[in-house]
Amino acid sequence: MGIISVENLDRLFWLGRYTERVYTSARLFASSFDRMIDVEIDNYAAFCSQLDIPNIYLSKEDFCSRYIMDETDPNSICSNLLRAYDNAIVLRNEIGSEPITYIQLAVYDMKKSSATRAPIVGLQKVIDDILAFWGIVDDMIENENTRNIIKTGKRIERLDLFGRLQMDRISIQREVHRLAGRITKTNLHYDTAMLSELQKLVEKEEIDYARVVELADHLRKD
Amino acid sequence: MQELKLTKQSEIVNELLARYGVKFGIYKNNVFKEQLFPFDTIPRVIEKENFAHLEQGLKQRVMALNCFIRDVYGEKKIIKDRVVPEEFVYISSGFLAPCDGVTPPKGVYTHIAGIDLVQGKDGEWYILEDNLRVPSGASYPMIARELCRRSSPDTFEDNHIEDNRYYAKLLRWVMDYVNVGGHTVILTPGRYNAAYFEHSYLAEKTGAHLVSGNELMVEDDYLYFVDYTGKKERVGAVYRRISDEYLDPMTFKEESVIGIPHIYDVYRKGNVALLNAPGNGVADDKGIYYFVPKMIRYYLGEEPILQNAPTYLPFYEEDMKYILEHFDDLVLKDVAEAGGYGVVFANKMTRQEKEDFISLLKKEPRRFIAQEVIDFMDIDILEDGEKTPRKADLRAFVLMADEPLVWKSGLTRFSRNPDSFIVNSSQGGGFKDTWVLSQ
Amino acid sequence: MKDLRFHYHMDIEFSEPVCNHTYTLKCIPQTTQTQEITECTVQVLPANKVQRGCDSFGNIMLYGNVEEEQTLFSVDVSGRARTGIERQEIGGRYTDLSIYKYQTPLTRPDSRLEELYQKCAEDKTAELSLAEKVRAYMKAVYESMSYCKGVTGIATTAGAALSMGKGVCQDYAHILLSLCRMDRIPARYVVGMLLGEGESHAWVEIFDGARWMGFDPTNDLVAGDSHIKISHGRDYQDCSINRGVFTGQAKQQQRILVEVTETEGASFSI
Numbered sequence: 001m002g003i004i005s006v007e008n009l010d011r012l013f014w015l016g017r018y019t020e021r022v023y024t025s026a027r028l029f030a031s032s033f034d035r036m037i038d039v040e041i042d043n044y045a046a047f048c049s050q051l052d053i054p055n056i057y058l059s060k061e062d063f064c065s066r067y068i069m070d071e072t073d074p075n076s077i078c079s080n081l082l083r084a085y086d087n088a089i090v091l092r093n094e095i096g097s098e099p100i101t102y103i104q105l106a107v108y109d110m111k112k113s114s115a116t117r118a119p120i121v122g123l124q125k126v127i128d129d130i131l132a133f134w135g136i137v138d139d140m141i142e143n144e145n146t147r148n149i150i151k152t153g154k155r156i157e158r159l160d161l162f163g164r165l166q167m168d169r170i171s172i173q174r175e176v177h178r179l180a181g182r183i184t185k186t187n188l189h190y191d192t193a194m195l196s197e198l199q200k201l202v203e204k205e206e207i208d209y210a211r212v213v214e215l216a217d218h219l220r221k222d
Numbered sequence: 223m224q225e226l227k228l229t230k231q232s233e234i235v236n237e238l239l240a241r242y243g244v245k246f247g248i249y250k251n252n253v254f255k256e257q258l259f260p261f262d263t264i265p266r267v268i269e270k271e272n273f274a275h276l277e278q279g280l281k282q283r284v285m286a287l288n289c290f291i292r293d294v295y296g297e298k299k300i301i302k303d304r305v306v307p308e309e310f311v312y313i314s315s316g317f318l319a320p321c322d323g324v325t326p327p328k329g330v331y332t333h334i335a336g337i338d339l340v341q342g343k344d345g346e347w348y349i350l351e352d353n354l355r356v357p358s359g360a361s362y363p364m365i366a367r368e369l370c371r372r373s374s375p376d377t378f379e380d381n382h383i384e385d386n387r388y389y390a391k392l393l394r395w396v397m398d399y400v401n402v403g404g405h406t407v408i409l410t411p412g413r414y415n416a417a418y419f420e421h422s423y424l425a426e427k428t429g430a431h432l433v434s435g436n437e438l439m440v441e442d443d444y445l446y447f448v449d450y451t452g453k454k455e456r457v458g459a460v461y462r463r464i465s466d467e468y469l470d471p472m473t474f475k476e477e478s479v480i481g482i483p484h485i486y487d488v489y490r491k492g493n494v495a496l497l498n499a500p501g502n503g504v505a506d507d508k509g510i511y512y513f514v515p516k517m518i519r520y521y522l523g524e525e526p527i528l529q530n531a532p533t534y535l536p537f538y539e540e541d542m543k544y545i546l547e548h549f550d551d552l553v554l555k556d557v558a559e560a561g562g563y564g565v566v567f568a569n570k571m572t573r574q575e576k577e578d579f580i581s582l583l584k585k586e587p588r589r590f591i592a593q594e595v596i597d598f599m600d601i602d603i604l605e606d607g608e609k610t611p612r613k614a615d616l617r618a619f620v621l622m623a624d625e626p627l628v629w630k631s632g633l634t635r636f637s638r639n640p641d642s643f644i645v646n647s648s649q650g651g652g653f654k655d656t657w658v659l660s661q
Numbered sequence: 662m663k664d665l666r667f668h669y670h671m672d673i674e675f676s677e678p679v680c681n682h683t684y685t686l687k688c689i690p691q692t693t694q695t696q697e698i699t700e701c702t703v704q705v706l707p708a709n710k711v712q713r714g715c716d717s718f719g720n721i722m723l724y725g726n727v728e729e730e731q732t733l734f735s736v737d738v739s740g741r742a743r744t745g746i747e748r749q750e751i752g753g754r755y756t757d758l759s760i761y762k763y764q765t766p767l768t769r770p771d772s773r774l775e776e777l778y779q780k781c782a783e784d785k786t787a788e789l790s791l792a793e794k795v796r797a798y799m800k801a802v803y804e805s806m807s808y809c810k811g812v813t814g815i816a817t818t819a820g821a822a823l824s825m826g827k828g829v830c831q832d833y834a835h836i837l838l839s840l841c842r843m844d845r846i847p848a849r850y851v852v853g854m855l856l857g858e859g860e861s862h863a864w865v866e867i868f869d870g871a872r873w874m875g876f877d878p879t880n881d882l883v884a885g886d887s888h889i890k891i892s893h894g895r896d897y898q899d900c901s902i903n904r905g906v907f908t909g910q911a912k913q914q915q916r917i918l919v920e921v922t923e924t925e926g927a928s929f930s931i
Contacts, residue, residue, distance in 0.1 A: 003449040005437040089243070090413050092422035093432040097242060104243045187451065301759070312763045319760060319895065322717040440683075440726070443712050471906050472685045472724065483683035483906055484724060487714055 004146070008094055011087045012146060013188070013220070016153020018084035022106070023130045024161050025051070025077055026123045029067065033120060036060055051075075052164050068119055069110070078110050081126070095141055095150075102133035148186040155179040156216050163212035172212065173202045179216075189221040228370055228377040232263045232604060238369040244362065247416045254414050260652035261366055262603045266616065266634040273658045276339075276347060276618065277628040279528030282518060284335045284620040287352060287505045289521040291331040294504055295321050305520050306513045307537075313588060314510065315558060316355075316503020318466060320473050324490050324501075327400045328624075331499040333461075334396070335620040336360075336633075339528070341599045348531045348596055350615060351511060354502040356463050359617050359633035359653075360389050361420040364427070366655045367631070382661040386631030390427035392621045397430065397459050399623035400495035404458030405447060406430045407438070411464045411480045421463050430461065440484040445494045459495040460485070466500045508557035508591050509535065532594040536587035545583070545592045549576065552592040554583075567595065603636055603652070612636045615645050616656060632656040662745045663886040667854055668920045669738040669861070671903060675731070679909035683726040687892045688738055688902050690853070691721055694747050694872075696889060701740035707731050718899060720892035732911075736903070741924070745886025758868050760895065761847040767896040768839040771820035777801060777836075778843050791846065791869045795876055796883070798840040799865075802833055803881040815897060830863040831897050833878040837865045838896065849893045851875065852900040856887035856921045861902060866893060889921060 004012070028047070036043045044063040048055035053075040057063035070076045081103075088095070088103040106129035113122020134154075141147045159175045176198055183190055198215045201208060228235075236258075245256040268276070293300050294311055301308045311317055336357025338350040367386050371378050397406045408430045410421040425432035431447065438457065439446050446454040462469060468478040470486040488494045504510065512533045515526040534541035534552075545552060549568050556564030571579060583590055600611035614636035619629040634654040635645040645651040669688060686705075692698050705711050707727050714722045727734070764770065770778065781801050786794045809827040819839040822832035834850055841848035847868040855862040864877040864884050875884025894900040903915070 003431075003447065003453070003455055005433065005448065006450040007434070007437060009450040086413075089418075090422070093425045097423065097426055100243065101241050105241060108240065298759075308759045309763065312760055319899065320717050322760070324717065442710060472683060472904055476904060476906070483726070484685075487685075487712070487722075487724060490714060 004094065004149075008091065009149060009188070011091055012094065012149040013153040015084055015087040015091065016150040016155075017157040018080050018087065019103070019130050019133060020154040020157035021080045021161070022077055022084060023127060024158060025080065026127050028161075028165070029077065030120045030123060033064065036064075050165055051161075064119055068113070068123065077123070077126075081106055081110055094143075094146055095137065098140055099133060099136045102129050102136060105129045106133070145186055148182060149188060152179070152183045152186055152188060152220075155182050156219060159216040160213055163209050163216060166207075166209045169202070169207060172207060176202050183219070190219050191221055194219050226264070226374075226377050227380070228265075228374040229263045229604060231370075231373040234373045235263055235366070235369055236261055238373065239366065242365060242369065243419065244365055245419050247414060247418060259362060260638065261362075262636065262652055262654050263370065264602050264604060264609070265655045265657045266601060266614065266632075267657045267659065270659045270661060273630065275527070279347070279526070280337055280618055280620050280628050281626045282522065282524060282527050283337065283349070283352070283514060284332055284622060284626045286514065286518040286521050287335070287354060288330065288332045288622060288626075290517045291354075291499070291502055291505050292325070292329060293521075295324065295501060300517065300520055303520070305516050306510070309588065310507075310509050310513070310537075311504060314504050314507045316501070316505070316507045316510075318474075318501040318503070320486065321499075321501030326489070326499045327402050327492060327495040330396075330400055330622055331502055332505075332620075332622050333400065333497040333499075334393070335622070336617045337620060338615050338617050340531075340596055340615045343597045343599050345599070346529065348529055349511075349514070350531060351508065352506040352514070353617075354498060354506040356465060356498065357617070357619070358417040358420050358463070359635075360393075360619050360629065361423040361427075362653050363631050363633055363655045364389050365423065366653070370655060381657070382659055384630040384658040384660045386629065386656075386658075389619070389629055389631070390424065392627060392629060393424065393461070394428045394430075396621050396623045397428065397461060397495075397497065400497065401459035402493060402495055404445075404456035404494075406459040406461070407433045407447060407457055409433055409435065409438070409460050409462040409464060409482075411435075411468070415463070417463065424461075435464075435480045435482050438482045438485070440482060440488055443488055443491050443493055445482070445485060445488045457494060459497065461497045466503060469496075469500060508555050509537075509588065512591065531596050534592045536583050536590055536592065541592075542583075542587065546580065549580070551594065553595050554579070554590055554592050557589060557591060601634070601636060601654070603638075603654075610640070612638070612640065613642065613645060614654070630658040662743065663856075664924045665742045665744055665856065665889060666922050666924050667738075667740060667742060667889055668918075669736075669854060670918045671736045672916045673734040673903070673905070674914045674916070675733070675907075675909070675911040676913070677909065677911045678730040678732050679907040679911045680730045681726065681728055682731065682734060682905060682907035683724070684734070684903060684905040685722055685724040686736055686903055687716070687720045687722055687852075687900060688736060689721040689723065690738075690740075690742060690889050690891045693890060695745065695875075697743040697746055699741045699743060701738065704737040706733075706735045706737075716899075718892070718894045720894070720900070734905075742889045744889060758847040761849045761868070762842060762845045764839060764842050765896045765898070766818070767816075767898065768819045768835050768842060770839050770843060771818075771824075773823045774820050774836065774839050775843075777805060777823065778840055781840065791867070792874060794844075795837075795841060795846065795867050795874075799837055799876050799878045799881060802836045802840070802878040806833055806836070808879065815901070830879040834863045834865050835896060837876065837878045841865070841867055849873075850896050850900055851884075851890055851893045852902065853888055853890040853892075854919045854921050855889075856923065858918075858920050860917045861891070861919055862888070863897070863900075864888065887921075 032047045041060055045055050066073050067076055069078050071078055085103050085107050088100050106126050109125040137150055155178055159179055162172055162175055194215050239261055240258055244259055246259050247256055300306050332354050336353040339347045340350055341347050364387055408421055408425045412434050422432055445457045447457050448454055464480055467475045469481045471478045471481050472483045473486040489496050512535050518526045534545050536542045536545055552568050554566050598613050601614040602609040603612050614634055617633040621627050634656045635651045637645045637651050690698050709725055709727050711723050711725045716722055786797050807827055813822050813828040813832050819835035822828040823836050838848045849866050851864050851866050853862055866873045866875050877884045892900045
């Protein structure tokens with residue numbers, strides 16, 4: 001009927017955030033893992049501190065398996081994927097059965113990747129599924145507002161992650177620009193003052209990353 | 223029928239079912255789990271003429287059940303005429319006093335009926351039970367058909383099978399027929415309900431909005447859906463998949479948190495349709511089952527087309543005598559239980575259990591029914607690529623608007639355990655598609 | 662025959678602010694064959710739109726919801742009633758009676774109730790007229806129980822109350838209902854007000870084949886013109902004066918004050 005409840009609005013937003021978190025953290029892991037093979041074996045500690053997650057891992061092997069797979073570790077890629085799934089499964093009515101299948105496939109592919117010594121190969125499938133999901137969201141969801149809410153979630157999450165990772169100025173600027181273009185197309189409540197602060201902040205010579213993260217997380221009002 | 227090409231594609235079909243998340247929820251040790259609903263590609267096939275017979279019988283039965291419910295909550299003629307003893311009505315947990323004197327929109331109570339049948343070895347169909355509250359299962363053969371057609375198009379070229387994917391249209395037709403003005407919604411208890419997949423799938427396919435209780439509200443005797451901007455949209459029909467007791471804390475269970483306060487008062491005033499009507503449980507009670515053939519004669523003046531499984535009521539002295547004499551041949555059912563629980567086969571009891579059961583039976587005769595064990599016609603399933611026979615039943619769906627319509631398909635459930643008669647998904651059963659031949 | 666002035670007041674105090682409070686009240690007496698309500702005013706606070714309806718037992722319901730925050734909800738009903746205008750109410754249709762013949766979870770007999778029933782049977786109640794028999798049951802209930810507040814609650818069954826031998830009018834009524842229903846006598850639970858000051862009261866009505874008669878087991882007397890009836894049902898559950906749900910963690914405390922006085926030499930026009 002084209003109207004969205006508060007609950008579903010929230011779920012759409014978080015579906016966007018969690019899929020993005022899985023996608024970006026899987027890609028980050030992949031590049032970090034490459035260094036861990038033979039260059040910086042203990043690089044995982046730096047990885048954790050960059051992403052601001054507790055380093056609870058005992059070794060490189062422990063990290064590689066638990067950070068990807070461990071459902072009981074709330075920061076693992078798997079946990080974030082399951083949270084995306086939790087949101088997707090209750091949105092069949094808003095987004096349709098076909099898009100949900102890609103999240104479902106990502107869950108299956110994640111579980112299948114557990115046995116391998118080459119985690120990036122398994123994760124690649126998960127990344128493929130997420131990309132396919134975003135593709136079908138664009139292609140199949142008729143309601144523009146629904147699409148835009150998912151995408152706003154995705155943009156906010158990416159800005160949050162990029163801010164934590166202290167990415168280069170150009171990348172951050174691009175993300176703020178994309179977010180500003182998207183959020184205004186939705187009916188989401190957001191803080192316009194914060195958005196313009198964000199826009200000004202990234203023009204400065206020295207970017208205050210902590211403030212970027214803070215603003216990204218508080219931009220949307222309930 | 224010759225070997226179907228479809229059965230060679232079992233793996234592909236099941237992969238697709240997994241991809242589409244065709245699951246049901248189950249609680250094990252209080253932890254919620256989603257499980258794939260095992261699907262067997264060998265369909266149950268019902269010949270055109272045989273189905274025509276079933277269809278007539280099912281329509282007749284549901285018409286009579288609808289008359290019965292209207293009567294019980296209205297004039298109560300069948301009770302006054304002593305066709306059904308009043309204690310069977312008033313002691314039934316399905317009889318809800320707040321429904322007395324309340325007539326639903328267009329007088330329809332049994333919008334969606336799920337009638338469970340088995341086919342005996344003699345080829346005859348027997349009614350096992352009527353489900354008139356929130357019967358589930360239609361979504362499974364719907365999506366299985368879709369995916370089977372995708373996996374083995376040849377099979378559907380070679381055979382003349384009635385398409386079953388029009389179920390969503392049937393359901394929409396019923397919803398629209400009783401809608402009193404406003405949107406149509408499907409009310410779910412939420413994701414952790416066993417049939418959540420079905421709720422969300424039917425919502426998608428019918429175009430109704432899937433909601434949970436906290437998304438609806440009552441104001442000034444009307445029901446509204448509230449969107450995120452706070453705008454209220456009137457709701458005229460609710461296909462509710464939560465049970466009567468939880469529907470409205472102001473009328474039924476006060477502690478319910480999944481219901482909508484005062485929705486029943488809106489309904490009482492005729493300002494919303496509820497599908498199925500609250501109070502239907504009075505007619506699908508296992509004790510009332512015994513009386514359905516009598517209802518058909520009483521309300522329709524016809525002989526029942528479909529038979530009940532031979533049933534005895536310990537409530538009647540004569541029947542009690544029979545039960546005690548033939549105890550070992552019977553299956554005993556607790557009328558208050560559902561989902562395959564509370565069913566015991568007398569020949570599987572120890573001596574002590576028998577003694578205990580009989581004394582319980584004598585103390586609470588109204589609580590049980592006894593039935594002859596029907597010699598089911600087994601159906602083949604594939605196990606490790608080999609065909610092997612299993613017990614199976616059929617849930618047929620009858621939808622009611624101005625007249626009843628029978629869906630030309632149904633949910634065939636089978637027991638995966640070779641020794642078991644119990645086919646419920648909650649007890650590990652699987653399902654099959656049901657084909658009705660069009661030629 | 663009496664001319665009574667009644668005043669019913671209920672306060673529900675919440676320990677902290679609550680919102681989305683939805684309520685259903687069954688607190689309005691209506692004209693029956695034995696009483697005539699000549700005046701009645703109702704006030705619900707916080708003031709909001711109140712809907713009026715009728716439940717399946719024929720009781721008047723008031724219901725609504727208060728979205729905004731509140732800490733005190735109150736209901737005030739006052740008016741005048743002529744009671745005892747006929748000795749008894751004329752009964753309804755056969756079908757309306759049957760529902761009152763069967764036990765409910767609150768009245769279902771346990772061994773203690775069956776014992777009491779047996780004891781009554783030994784006193785040859787079978788030979789009595791229906792009204793005399795119920796009077797004997799009422800006496801048995803009265804003698805088995807002592808009136809005591811705070812030992813039973815709204816979910817206490819007839820059997821549990823009888824085992825304790827203590828309770829309030831609600832428990833007395835449930836026990837009497839249970840005994841009557843063991844004989845398949847149509848018997849219903851009644852909520853109302855009693856001449857004097859106090860809380861709301863509960864008693865029992867039985868159908869004697871022609872009419873409903875009131876029996877007040879708490880006082881061991883046949884209900885007459887000192888009783889103003891508000892509602893009836895199968896048991897307490899069907900007649901609860903107030904049902905409500907709200908959002909919030911607050912504890913609620915309910916206070917009810919009932920005052921019924923006799924107006925002397927009053928004349929009124931109808």
